[in-house]
Amino acid sequence: KKDGDWLGENIISVNGINFQSGTELGPAIASFGQIVYVAYILESLPKQIAFYRSTDGGLTFTESITAYDLGNDLAEGIDVMVLPDGNPVIAFIHYGPGWVDADQVVIRSYDGGETFTDLISIDDTPCECCTPTLIAGASTYGVSYRDNDFDIRTFKVRVSSNNAANFAEAVETDPTNWEIDLCPASSSDGFIIGDTLFSTWMSNPSTLAQVFTSKTHLGEESIIEWSEVDFMDNYGSQNHPKMDGDSDTQVIVWVEYRESKKDIYAVLIENGFQGSSFSVTQGDSIEHKES
Numbered sequence: 001k002k003d004g005d006w007l008g009e010n011i012i013s014v015n016g017i018n019f020q021s022g023t024e025l026g027p028a029i030a031s032f033g034q035i036v037y038v039a040y041i042l043e044s045l046p047k048q049i050a051f052y053r054s055t056d057g058g059l060t061f062t063e064s065i066t067a068y069d070l071g072n073d074l075a076e077g078i079d080v081m082v083l084p085d086g087n088p089v090i091a092f093i094h095y096g097p098g099w100v101d102a103d104q105v106v107i108r109s110y111d112g113g114e115t116f117t118d119l120i121s122i123d124d125t126p127c128e129c130c131t132p133t134l135i136a137g138a139s140t141y142g143v144s145y146r147d148n149d150f151d152i153r154t155f156k157v158r159v160s161s162n163n164a165a166n167f168a169e170a171v172e173t174d175p176t177n178w179e180i181d182l183c184p185a186s187s188s189d190g191f192i193i194g195d196t197l198f199s200t201w202m203s204n205p206s207t208l209a210q211v212f213t214s215k216t217h218l219g220e221e222s223i224i225e226w227s228e229v230d231f232m233d234n235y236g237s238q239n240h241p242k243m244d245g246d247s248d249t250q251v252i253v254w255v256e257y258r259e260s261k262k263d264i265y266a267v268l269i270e271n272g273f274q275g276s277s278f279s280v281t282q283g284d285s286i287e288h289k290e291s
Contacts, residue, residue: 002057012052012061018044025077025131031058032082037113039067039080039090046071049090051080053113067116068107072097077131081141083162088113091122091132091143102128104145108165120165127153129183135199137192144173144188144199151181155188155201159218173216175223176203186239193247195219200229200241200252209237211254229254230267230277245269253280
């Protein structure tokens, strides 16, 4: 989109490229100003973490560039962020050969994507198919991921200053204590304002998947408040929440099966007060929203 107009499709990959795709798996896109990164996992041999880069707001892109050579190792789920200085950060789940030894990792660049660090471990017991989410703040960034502590699968975050990769200890942002012996494959989302993380996620501690939200004080490593986002007995299962806003106003959207169809719902939270949920697709001719 440029000057208020959509310019149409821009195919940036070569024909036949074999990249990992699927709901919440990738590719991933991020931008800051005119710098745009599209990161993905290349499945063909040799396996790679790779990306395309644009410096003109997405009008043109480079050829595919390798950020990390996986060799015989494997990876799943990917997210990318562009820091305010233009340097990219890429998060993904890394495995050894045969899908063993899962590790939540990041790699980052200090020279505009020309080179990347080696793997930086965030957690060696992640929920194995839950794509991590890179969380932005004014001077910090974080990795939000679902942990697996003896089948208790809750979200945690580790945060670093923007100019480094000095991640603090993990802070749990999700107190639902959901115990499940398989991966729910659903990511979190959120943003950082000062020392406070605003986050949203899906959990299913009872009988139905629901969307939750919390405010976490990162300095004190404590949850300030948390709650269901929106739920009534006649609602269906909720999933795939996204969140944006600032310290005064937040908007959360999610997918829900309600009134005999799958749709996209939202709530507006202003100064801590939450309005009623509403469909964001009312008037749309498509009745079933899939993602």
